[in-house]
Amino acid sequence: MWEIILFISLLVGQLGRIQITSDIAFYFHDIVIFCYLLFHIRALFHLEWKKVELAKPLAIVFGVCFLSLIGNLWRFQPADIAVGLLYLLRFCMYVSIFTCILLSKKSQTYWFRWLYFLGVGYAVIGFFQLLFYPNLRNIAYLGWDPHYYRLFSTLFDPNFVGCIIVLCFFLGFYLITKTKLKLFMIITQIVLLLAVFLTYSRSSFVALVIGLMVYITFTKQWKYAIVLVFIVLSTLIFPSLGGISTNIGRMWSVSSRLSNWQEGSALFFNSPIIGYGFNTLRAVAKVGTTSPYGYIANAGGGIDNSILFILVTTGVIGLAVFANLGICLIRSGLCITKQPLKAVYFSIFTALIIHSMFVNSLFYPQILIWFWIFVFTSRS
Numbered sequence: 001m002w003e004i005i006l007f008i009s010l011l012v013g014q015l016g017r018i019q020i021t022s023d024i025a026f027y028f029h030d031i032v033i034f035c036y037l038l039f040h041i042r043a044l045f046h047l048e049w050k051k052v053e054l055a056k057p058l059a060i061v062f063g064v065c066f067l068s069l070i071g072n073l074w075r076f077q078p079a080d081i082a083v084g085l086l087y088l089l090r091f092c093m094y095v096s097i098f099t100c101i102l103l104s105k106k107s108q109t110y111w112f113r114w115l116y117f118l119g120v121g122y123a124v125i126g127f128f129q130l131l132f133y134p135n136l137r138n139i140a141y142l143g144w145d146p147h148y149y150r151l152f153s154t155l156f157d158p159n160f161v162g163c164i165i166v167l168c169f170f171l172g173f174y175l176i177t178k179t180k181l182k183l184f185m186i187i188t189q190i191v192l193l194l195a196v197f198l199t200y201s202r203s204s205f206v207a208l209v210i211g212l213m214v215y216i217t218f219t220k221q222w223k224y225a226i227v228l229v230f231i232v233l234s235t236l237i238f239p240s241l242g243g244i245s246t247n248i249g250r251m252w253s254v255s256s257r258l259s260n261w262q263e264g265s266a267l268f269f270n271s272p273i274i275g276y277g278f279n280t281l282r283a284v285a286k287v288g289t290t291s292p293y294g295y296i297a298n299a300g301g302g303i304d305n306s307i308l309f310i311l312v313t314t315g316v317i318g319l320a321v322f323a324n325l326g327i328c329l330i331r332s333g334l335c336i337t338k339q340p341l342k343a344v345y346f347s348i349f350t351a352l353i354i355h356s357m358f359v360n361s362l363f364y365p366q367i368l369i370w371f372w373i374f375v376f377t378s379r380s
Contacts, residue, residue, distance in 0.1 A: 003100065006032050007114050010366050011121045013154030024083060026090075027365065033093050036100065043103055052102065053332060053379060057325040062092055064321045065278040068314040072277035080283035087279035094368045098376040109178050111377040115370055116175055119168025120188050122161050123195035126153035130198060151198040160364050162204030163355045165195050167370065170211055170347040174340050193231070197238050202248065203358035205235050211351030218343035257304050257358065264303040268311045275315035306356035306363060326353075329375065336378060345378050 009016060009029035016028030037044070049055050069084050076084075101111065130151055137146035150158040169192045176185040196204055209231060216224045235248065267276065267284060276284055281303070303309040310318050333349060336342040352371060356362040 002036055003114060007118050010118055010369060011154065013366065014156045015154050024086065029365065030090065033097055037093065037096060040103060044099055047102060054328055057328045058095060060321050061325055064318050065314055068274050068318060069277040071274040072280065075276065076280060076283050080280055083282065084277050084280040094365060095372050097369050098372045101373060101376040101380055108377055108380050111373060112171060112175055115374055116168050116171050118370065119165045119192060122153045123165055123191050126151035126161065126195055126198065129153055150200045151195055155366065158199035159201045159203055159359045160361060160367065162196055162199035162201035163207065163361045163367055164370060165192050166204050166208045166211065166351050167348050168192055169196070170215065170344050170351065173215065174344040177340055197234060203355050207351040207355040210354050211347040214350045215343050215347040218346060219340065260304045261308060264305070264308045264312050268308065271315065273315045274317055275311065275313045278313050281313065302360055304359050306360050309360050309363065332379060341378060348374065
């Protein structure tokens with residue numbers, strides 16, 4: 001029952017956001033995950049952690065993130081460090097949700113279906129959102145970019161919802177081999193593909209194309225090259241519903257992103273070894289605090305590149321331990337015995353890494369939770 005509540009809480013997205021202060025907010029899914037971990041605390045203590053794959057590299061990542069905060073005690077006010085610690089705690093909670101797979105007796109297909117239909121849920125809600133609420137301009141003063149005629153669903157951001165839908169699209173390639181309802185799965189795959197187009201998210205388009213290239217390479221199913229060509233051509237000729245905001249060649253967002261990267265790079269060179277401390281960027285002067293529209297951005301501590309975010313917040317030491325975790329994830333994927341699942345695993349892994357080069361998707365809550373449940377379900 002609890003997993004139903006979890007996936008509903010994820011589907012609620014930003015509608016379940018509760019703002020405490022200008023820097024602190026929590027979500028419905030935060031409460032669900034915290035209660036789950038608290039309720040299973042005894043079982044978690046009795047787990048044989050030495051046998052849990054990826055437990056050690058994850059523990060090292062958490063430790064380095066914590067030390068990056070301790071190493072910057074002199075730089076910030078205690079309240080700023082406390083906020084950083086809260087974000088680190090939430091990051092640990094999100095990743096630790098993989099323990100639900102270790103403690104669950106549910107089948108692999110059961111969990112994959114929940115993950116898949118989370119993406120379908122975002123897509124379907126997004127279609128209704130396009131019909132009845134296509135414009136975010138009326139809440140731009142709250143820090144949300146005023147997306148116009150783009151599918152942003154309950155996440156209020158077409159880039160992040162596009163990323164999740166792309167990941168679910170690849171997962172559908174595996175699920176279609178595990179069900180007799182082939183036609184139903186084909187229809188849902190078309191729904192997901194249409195939803196990606198309607199996000200007008202170029203980072204999602206690129207992740208989709210490169211992820212599909214990886215899938216074709218692993219499976220040797222060259223017939224999917226037709227799908228690849230169709231996606232590329234459709235991306236170029238897909239009608240622009242919202243004027244400049246849905247123009248595939250729009251340059252103002254590119255300029256804004258390049259400016260964000262430049263500011264982030266400057267911060268990294270100011271503190272290259274241990275960074276500024278995990279997620280303390282809201283206390284650092286003006287990185288991404290203003291959106292290209294002139295409002296104070298909701299992601300006030302954001303950098304539009306996950307690798308750069310790691311470098312700025314935890315330095316080269318942090319990048320090293322995250323890279324080690326990435327290598328462990330690759331090794332874990334290579335150990336998957338089912339070839340169709342292995343192909344999907346690396347398509348998803350590649351798509352997420354590519355997407356994270358344009359926005360900070362590696363640390364986005366819904367994506368983070370989705371990915372770690374997927375990783376440990378793949379190895380179950």
